[in-house]
Amino acid sequence: MTRLNVMTGAAALAVGVGAGVMLAQAPPSVPYFVGNALGLPVEPMTAGTFAATSSNVKVFGAIYSAESCSYDPVRNLIVVPNRGVPQNVQTNNAWVSLLNHDGSVHTARWIGVQNPGPPRAALTPPLVLNEPYGSDVVDGTLYLADRDGSTSPDDKGVAVIRRFTLATGLPAGETRVPDVEWFNDIAVARDGTVYATQTGGTTDADAATWQVWKITRDGVATRLIQGAPLRRPNGIAIDPQGNVVVVNMLAPDVQTYSPAGALLKTEQAAQAGNDGVVIMADGTKYVSSVLQGGVSRLRPGQAAELIATNIPSAASMCYDPGANQLVIPMNANNALAFVPLGAPR
Template identity: 60%
Template sequence: MMNKMKHTVADFKELKILRSLIVLITALGLYANTASAQESETYSVGDPLGLTSNGEFQPISSNVSVYGAIQSAESCIYDAERELIVVPSMGDRQNVQVNDAWVSLINFDGSVHTTKWIGVQNSNQRSDLNPPLVLNDPLGSEIADGVLYFADRDGGTSRDDPSTAVIRRFDLETGEPLEDIRIEESPWINDITVAEDGTIYTTQTGDIGPDGDPQSWKVWEISPEGSISEFAVGDPINVPNGIAIDTDGNIVVVNFGNPDVLTFSPDGELLKTEQAVQAGGDGIEIMPDGTKYISSVRQGGISRIRPGESAELIAENIPSAASICYDSDNNQLVVPMTSQSTLGFIPLD
């Protein structure tokens, strides 16, 4: 009886050792699989339209044109190196689905080059990428020194979830996410521009309406070293929306609350006040000769202000004419029509 008991205990110890070895081997296998999965989840961007067969990508036939790829786009920016229009779509808003935005590449005629370049992965996959991808509600966009900028935000998933302004940055060549810039004192930002020295200016549109708080109307300045400060607050800015740098390096702000187009020196001095034909200003493009084009998202017109002249309307009745961009290779304005989820094209004289 005793010998039999000793034999059983020995067997039990051997079984425990065997089980430990099995657990160790399994853990090592899981580690290897996890490491392999992490390697496969390295950040990647989407391909132009086409198919991959037998492991080789083949572009779509040149006689096929595809239109679409846009959902609630608030801005666009022209990539002169690629000769393509970069368009950020917001997708579902934060209170519906976080991290659902994407970036499309569009040809000069409005046809689709790449449906989803940045953001080809769905929102549930993006946090597992290396580096992770976050793109929530992109509004204004800019390209400067090989970097693609978007005015975005975190939070705002519900009334109880505070929103924080974030500037997203991506490598323009690879689409890889770069370091974000958070503006902790701002709930959200609208348009964005970058000076030659790397200084970033971005508008905080703030409260909209007759009872809006002027202290919520701001232009933020982020130095090349990363310090964040208020560039302008309240009057004369009035619900500021579009922003751009002119040929002299001055900062031009488009008001939404009135037709004013304001030019500030880099020191914050108001140098000039011009007026668009319509209020409700959104986007602005400034030509090399100083001519300004301003879109009115509220009234649907495109104003042109030539140096020293009054504004004139060159296009009108464009639904939700948001933050325009200029296609320099084809001499045309591109107008995101947010409510229509499409783009309008205006050839210039």
Template identity: 60%
Template sequence: MQPVSIASVVLIAGLAASPSLAQQAPTPGPYFVGNPLGLPVNPAADGAFVPISSNVKVFGAIYATESCSYDPERDLIVAPARGVSQAVQENNAFVALINHDGSVNTARWIGVQNPQQRAALQPPLILNEPFGSDIEGGILYMADRDGGTADPADPTKTTPSVAVIRKFSMKTGEPQGEVKIEGSSWINDIEVAPDGTIYASNTGVGGKEPQPDTWQVWKVAPDGQVSAWIQGAPLNQPNGIAFDGDGNVVVVNIGSDEVLTFAAADAKLLKTEKAAQAGNDGIVVLPDGTKYVSSVINGGITKLTPDGTASLIAENIPSAASMCYDAGAEQLVVPMNANNGLAFVSLDQ
């Protein structure tokens, strides 16, 4: 089983993103407090600080949210919260429903029960540590995982981690099945086609000793058959996935500034574009072909027009993760990972 550490992302962005990231002893230093919203999150030695863009509004109380999806039926934002780490407590995650203005509609929609109560539900609820999410055909899909916890037979070891895509009814919130990706210990973002085909990214290992064979996009067919759809270059620690208007698969990399478009039929690379920043996480594609890309490393939102022109429309959003498009309010909603908040960027300008 392949490691999924993305230590380069964690160290730069100050995230606890990878479930397999090894614990490191802290470096002794003076006491400090965090900066206001902007970058860097922690005070720089030279005092450098740049505030978040004035056109960005941030609302908190959304715990450890990595992704979001827009529910057109409720006209609300669906925000999965990872809760505490799987290694701390299993089955702790939940899903909140958020209004357009950032206020909370439902604090805990899926997962209002505590972990001890969930096993007794009919059907039982399991939601451990969801990252990517998508809504398609009345189903909420979430990129979850099992394992990665203390081994009962030997507490000094951990059980193997395996990626699981869990499905829930958007009408009732009830579980609708799951698919395990046995070849991957963790996946980041997902995108689901109308026929139920799922595309999922494994960011893999980057940094000073990159492992390109761990950079993957997985494909889950409607019948549940799982395959590694793309592996290695031109992927470079892939994260965000979306479809364009032609049904092609668009992928953004953390390890570069590239925005890659692949044919869904055969995974052929059709187009390579460049965002205004590298270190990207989220991708939104509008019907007119305009793409928006969020940089979890550098904090900017790139607008990428169909002719390939890239410009920053917002800057210095800490840990700008896998954003979604809120069509009901014509805005981008940007989860901020460990900052426990959502940023809102209006496109109605």
């Protein structure tokens, strides 16, 4: 009897421990939420009434390894996805910050205020945001060029286009592209079609890896352009006519393609090594060079001119119409550069 009692007690202990492990691995589900604007508490789920930071305080920062930015035309805020640490360090570590026109912080962590791991997995719906590169905002949706995998040399990366409702920050679906490990930049047409660059290798022998992809709203992904005349495609944008404009790393070529992938026009930026491209309503293009640090302006029918120089790691920029300025993430410098284009419109 004693032996039986001991075994029963051990079994009960094992069940209790097992249940404890299960509970630890599967915390209770909580409604999805985003972070508060600057103030306390930081998370809206925390007990207590929210109080904003006093008006005599300005905060700068909140940016870490940002590769791109976009603009929220309703709240008039700059939207900055932060890549966080690489996938092989920690997964689901990225977040999105909201900034004011002067670069001060509006919301330090909007999407992704939760810690990685169980706090994000327990949300309804769960949040996954690993390492976003390119971004775009179209018709109330934030699109991010994210990826899964790449946690080790044996874990192949998979490019994922993740969508979020701009008004609420709620996940709004995703499209996985298993044939691509990661996309660099994206541009989204009015019908929700995503055009994405795969920058590829650094020499002419790698030309087959230089690609532009097209992902339809219903999730069909096709390789639109491959190889020359692409020259390591990086930044991508949609012009006022609905054509696709691509800037390249290995040449100053600024290429305009039809939505079907036909090359329509090639212009020259003032520098090569280009990363970002912004296109204005009148067709003027601004191009940032991540390697040479300049910003080129290409007015229709005119030669390119440098309007800013020596910006370290000038990555995929966005346009802030509220202040009539270019906003340029500086990647590993964990900062943003602001280039005014004149008086606010």
